[in-house]
Amino acid sequence: MSQAQDTETVQEDGIINSVSGPVVTAADLDARMNDVVYVGDEGLMGEVIEIEGNLTTIQVYEETSGVGPGEPVENTGEPLSVDLGPGMLDSIYDGVQRPLDVLEQKMGSAFLDRGVDAPGIDLEKTWEFTPEVSEGETVEPGDVVGTVPETVTIEHKVMVPPDYEGGEVVSVEEGSFSVEETVVELSTGEEISMHQEWPVREARPAGEKMTPTDPLVTGQRIQDGLFPLAKGGTAAIPGPFGSGKTVTQQQLAKWSDADIVVYIGCGERGNEMTEVIEDFPELPDPQTGNPLMARTCLIANTSNMPVAARESCIYTGITIAEYYRDMGYDVALMADSTSRWAEAMREISSRLEEMPGEEGYPAYLAASLSEFYERAGLFQLFNGGVGSISVVGAVSPPGGDFSEPVTQNTLRIVKTFWALDSDLAEKRHFPSINWNESYSLYSQQLDPWYRENVAQDYPEVRQWAVDVLDEEAELQEIVQLVGKDALPEDQQLTLEVSRYIREAWLQQDAFNDTDTYCEPEKTYRMLQAIKTFNDEAFNALEAGVPVEEISNIDAAPQLNRMGVAEEWNEFIDDLENSIEEQIRELY
Template sequence: MSQATDVAAEDRGQIESVSGPVVTAVDLDARMNDVVYVGDEGLMGEVIEIEGNVTTVQVYEETSGVGPGEPVVNTGEPLTVDLGPGMLDSIYDGVQRPLDVLEDKMGSPFLDRGVDAPGIDMEQTWEFKPAVEEGDTVEPSEIVGEVPETQTIDHKVMVPPDYEGGEVVAVESGEFTVEETVVELDNGEEIQMHQEWPVREARPVKEKQTPTEPLISGQRILDGLFPLAKGGTAAIPGPFGSGKTVTQQSLAKFADADIVVYIGCGERGNEMTEVIDDFPELPDPQTGNPLMERTTLIANTSNMPVAARESCVYTGITIGEFYRDMGYDVALMADSTSRWAEAMREISSRLEEMPGEEGYPAYLAARLSQFYERAGYFENINGSEGSISVIGAVSPPGGDFSEPVTQNTLRIVKTFWALDADLAERRHFPAINWDESYSLYKDQLDEWFEENVSEDWPERRQWAVDVLDEESELQEIVQLVGEDALPDDQRLTLEIARYIREGWLQQNAFIEVDQYCPPEKTFQMLGAIRKFDDEAFEALEAGVPIDEITSIDAAPKLNRIATTPDDEVEEHVEELKDDIETQLRELY
């Protein structure tokens, strides 16, 4: 049955031409961004251009077999998502159709066209616990009750932000479906657990604040050198095989966010299959429960229709904003924004728009800005505080960071984690290049690290940066004349930099104790290397040959601190520092 059958005749048009995912229709009364159903099969699409009597639609499904003369039906509504309990532990396509529901409808994992399903189960009942009483006055976005959505997350039921609010005249507790009224106001407004919201419109907030708390990732190079704030933006650019997806999956698993939204935007099907298979099996390091209990996955692989790829990032960030309004910290991973930009480029070329650099549309920078600007640390309308941290992977062709998507992303985000193919080839993971990466959040996060880890955090981090910078300069000389031609103090600097790189910056995801490194351990590990630096240079000044300094028994243990259990690392590091001091001072 076509979606068009229950729509008035005056809301109909007909197809004039079809060009891939772009369909032009005539005689269709529509507005920009209206959702329409195209053809006899009722394929879902969105109005993207109106010129006179001709309306251009991008279709979210494969258009083969669709021809001129077939109907186009306007719903009169923009593309929206269903918001309510049941979104966690769900896997959606780019327009929030639940893949498991579509598979049940089809009886096959290969989906037919024209099949639709709501984003949340409208028939499932949830236990609603009111947070208001009759006679209370409620405002837009105010929390009126809770639902235990998963074992770890309580879903806050809110007054929709576009309601007026008013006095509560009736409130119910018990088991309800998401479409049943749980709170009724004196002005006739009825509040359900289900809301709808247009994906291209940011949900309203009271104030955007400066973030001052880090999103702890458990990755030493990120937390130690290039931290990301809760509510911050980050880009992970890198060539094929350098570890973008693995880095994002590690962040999804270990970052101290309450909610994770993972958007697979145009990635290879085998990678997305791996994510879909693995995530339900992963234990949540924070609770021990399945990680999916606080995760929403949006799977839009490279063989899916290009228009749905363009919309999937908006679907994901709207879901994230809904949980932010409840007062949660949300981490959103977009893998990758390059595929999203390529979808925009394809649609733009079919619209015959004037191309910009490398064929991308002229509004590429504006679209990227609109997406990343929806991140932030916010004071919500209901008085709670929540954040959305957006981490976008970028896949520059050939690893060329000068291409338009990477460059435009760089102008927007404040954290840049540059992946390096050479490091990946040397099996140095995470393969993040410390010379090219940066974080503009360091200064505003230092106070948190000083209060919660150590007041020496900024100074110790800067020391590590200085050593790595000096090593980079010395490596140019080494390539010309060899390391043996350097003076002893510079050779010692290279040795200490090697311990920073191999013992501190490298992390082994296959060793359970090293998958996640708390900030305290990150600080203590660097402290042990710093102790070796101090004692080694004192020994060198006392006339001890460099070969004797670097061959002490304690030195190789610097590379093995990472495998020490977190609760034993402080004692282990103190013992190692004592050994370093004793063994080096015995030499002079």
């Protein structure tokens, strides 16, 4: 090494000045904001978060015990980035995109030593590249130049990186290549490989953001039926401990009709993440029959992992989602949970001695949440295609208090709110989504889709169910005071109908092979059957039939079996006919 090079290296590197948990201060470090650095003798990965004079503050993504002043800090000069390319699906990463299975093989143990690292995708594995451009064609950033069969389910599209200039194709290769080998050369001298890098805190550019008009079909009746989420929309699932947030998120990841699922376990209990990691590889994809992991990327940053990596895992996940969106896929991102992410921000902020906001959270909490959710959407892509990211964030308010800052700031941003209720969970009513507190602002813009693809009167039937549930909530207050028998007969009948809506329609068994997924047509037919009972019952009531006789017909309890009926279409047809016959026989 020459003297000049040696001097340059000394200028770039610094030494540790102080250590406070995951926050390390270094002196004499030539760095910029968000640069990735390697801290201490073990080379722990960290990121520059503050620069003041000669002192640089770093958040370290690994445990810092044993690290002390005087140890070196090496700067990479690059921001925290993710490796993008074929091989990300069917992978399990930590918060900074280190592949956990690769590290486990490297270490020979599930417990990782500090300072170990590996690229996010296998740089040596070869992939079969099929060009989609020919020499002489002009390509621009975002254009697809070829395809690779990434999994049995997903075709990976190799694109011109968004930070390239583009130009005329000078040469193009076909065959097996590693991700770093050049497959397309442009007249500008730019070389395109299957591997891209992108800084996680910067949104990947896309074209125009459009208004979503298609629902993300989740297969869960209360969500698809009452509070739908659009493809490209945002949703929050707040709920206290034990109310079913994680199971609800996992159901969405398993059954939603997205092309790609990115599941982020952010600060949740290790046993819950273990369940996901063990279950997903064995689950068949309901859309293709192939393994579900063939279209899934898991990011696991459990509560016992370093807190700083938890702060970055949300950005890692959304950047991977944006990459697949740019290929024209519909991506569903599950963040479980954003409260743990906010707590990580709070811990880092307090160690930086920043001015605290409400409940000790940093003053920029709302801005950070907005920045994250704003990266969702339905986009007109630069290459002429359309891609979407739907973001579902779980929120874990302490004690189930929805007035705390993370829940309130999330509420201001998202358009779908699925409020989980511990009282419903205690009654074994699952999913325990409270229909009186939840809402969706997408309903009206999705109505045309439901009219065209499910039933013309779908929005009206849904509104009828909402009205009945609203009326029941008002009547329950009276029932608490004077009892059900004191109500007029028409109101008693309304309570009976609402009971079937709650028990037969809104309840759904995630562990029953038939009931775990409910297509929109079945969701509609089940509700229509309950409405048939309602209409016939009120006709009978007007004709003078006592409400007890109407409630006691043999067919009524069969409404509770609709969800688990395998031949549901025939079952509901027969049930509706039986209800009509049995009620009409009463008058």
